Amino acid sequence: LPTKLPHTGTTIFTVMSALAAEHGAVNLGQGFPDFGTDPALLQAVTDAMAAGYNQYPPMTGVPALRQAVAAKLNALYGSAYDADRDITITAGGTQGLITAIHACVGAGDEVIIIEPAYDSYDPAIRLAGAVPVGVPMTLDYRLDWDAVRAAVTPRTRALVLNTPHNPSGRIATADDQRELAQIAEQHDLFVVSDEVYEHMVFDGAAHESVARHPGLRERSFLVSSFGKTFHVTGWKVGFVAAPPALSAAFRRLHQYTVFTVHTPTQHAIAAYLADPAPWQGLSGFYQAKRDAFRAAIEGTPLKLLPCEGTYFQTVDYRAVSDKTELEFARWLTTEVGVAAIPLSVFYQQPQERGHVRFCFAKRDETLAKAAQCLQALA
Numbered sequence: 272l273p274t275k276l277p278h279t280g281t282t283i284f285t286v287m288s289a290l291a292a293e294h295g296a297v298n299l300g301q302g303f304p305d306f307g308t309d310p311a312l313l314q315a316v317t318d319a320m321a322a323g324y325n326q327y328p329p330m331t332g333v334p335a336l337r338q339a340v341a342a343k344l345n346a347l348y349g350s351a352y353d354a355d356r357d358i359t360i361t362a363g364g365t366q367g368l369i370t371a372i373h374a375c376v377g378a379g380d381e382v383i384i385i386e387p388a389y390d391s392y393d394p395a396i397r398l399a400g401a402v403p404v405g406v407p408m409t410l411d412y413r414l415d416w417d418a419v420r421a422a423v424t425p426r427t428r429a430l431v432l433n434t435p436h437n438p439s440g441r442i443a444t445a446d447d448q449r450e451l452a453q454i455a456e457q458h459d460l461f462v463v464s465d466e467v468y469e470h471m472v473f474d475g476a477a478h479e480s481v482a483r484h485p486g487l488r489e490r491s492f493l494v495s496s497f498g499k500t501f502h503v504t505g506w507k508v509g510f511v512a513a514p515p516a517l518s519a520a521f522r523r524l525h526q527y528t529v530f531t532v533h534t535p536t537q538h539a540i541a542a543y544l545a546d547p548a549p550w551q552g553l554s555g556f557y558q559a560k561r562d563a564f565r566a567a568i569e570g571t572p573l574k575l576l577p578c579e580g581t582y583f584q585t586v587d588y589r590a591v592s593d594k595t596e597l598e599f600a601r602w603l604t605t606e607v608g609v610a611a612i613p614l615s616v617f618y619q620q621p622q623e624r625g626h627v628r629f630c631f632a633k634r635d636e637t638l639a640k641a642a643q644c645l646q647a648l649a
């Protein structure tokens with residue numbers, strides 16, 4: 272067989288979830304809620320099926336959903352996306368990301384990714400024949416624009432940004448977006464903006480979407496996912512918003528990769544979006560879980576790092592162990608009973624900083640059980 276991605280193993284999320292299941296550990300590794308979604312949303316899917324929405328929708332997605340997405344983006348971020356021209360419904364954030372990357376880069380191009388970087392960016396870029404160039408964040412996981420500037424070459428074609436950021440839990444500021452706009456304009460770069468955690472920002476902060484910034488919006492693919500927003504990661508429905516030329520390029524690929532995605536789910540989400548309360552309440556919902564989880568493990572020797580958004584809490588375990596991050600995450604799963612994700616896997620050249628990530632999108636009982644296991648570290 273021709274070997275694509277010869278140096279790529281199985282994604283860490285699959286590896287750690289399997290290990291957690293094998294050892295009966297509390298799975299705070301892979302990011303997904305262990306609680307259900309709103310019954311009204313489930314009913315809306317049943318209703319859509321019963322109403323006969325079971326055949327192909329338009330290639331770009333169900334019109335009502337595209338309209339609901341455009342209306343929400345435009346109201347929140349002051350943009351003017353057109354539902355027909357600029358919004359495409361995707362099979363989750365993952366397909367939005369890979370299709371956007373393939374739409375804007377090709378053989379020999381360089382693409383800047385900010386490390387630690389979510390694990391699908393690097394392979395998506397390589398599959399496009401391009402070269403991922405990892406630029407580290409600062410030691411406290413802030414965006415380092417001097418390092419980004421230093422990494423730009425005449426071959427740099429695009430930059431992938433993720434805010435709120437998985438795995439660090441940091442968020443980009445308005446100043447970060449101004450820096451990005453300046454660099455992108457100066458070097459004529461595309462931006463692939465992964466905003467799947469757009470509705471999970473804490474302590475009163477605002478999500479800084481590329482859609483808010485005219486200089487960025489016109490060169491950006493904004494990627495988001497309903498899996499995160501509505502607690503349905505298995506539904507795999509998301510969207511990409513991009514200006515006309517970028518959306519046209521995106522759709523040329525989208526039509527021959529998935530063509531379109533599950534019809535009744537799209538109708539259900541469109542209807543559900545009529546009420547803003549569920550997504551407006553999401554930051555408060557997860558902030559309470561963050562606070563409860565942090566309080567519950569505060570007495571352990573794990574050092575809590577800042578968490579400004581997402582549903583991930585990163586900790587420094589150096590006071591407990593000098594194992595590598597992967598070894599520590601495996602040990603924590605098999606011996607302590609709590610699965611975590613090592614941050615080292617999110618770098619091209621593995622870093623060993625003694626940091627692992629816990630997902631707190633879990634029932635209060637699950638978080639309490641995990642915290643109880645982690646007390647054994649004290």
Ligand code: PMP
Pocket residue numbers: 302362363364365366389433437465467495496497498499504507508509
């Ligand atoms: N980007 C980031 C940063 C993510 O954390 C995830 C999911 N964990 C995705 C993209 C993929 O989203 P989806 O599950 O909708 O494909």
Ligand code: GLN
Pocket residue numbers: 282284285300301302303437
């Ligand atoms: N995005 C999720 C995480 O960061 C997992 C996604 C996946 O399992 N591929 O944990």
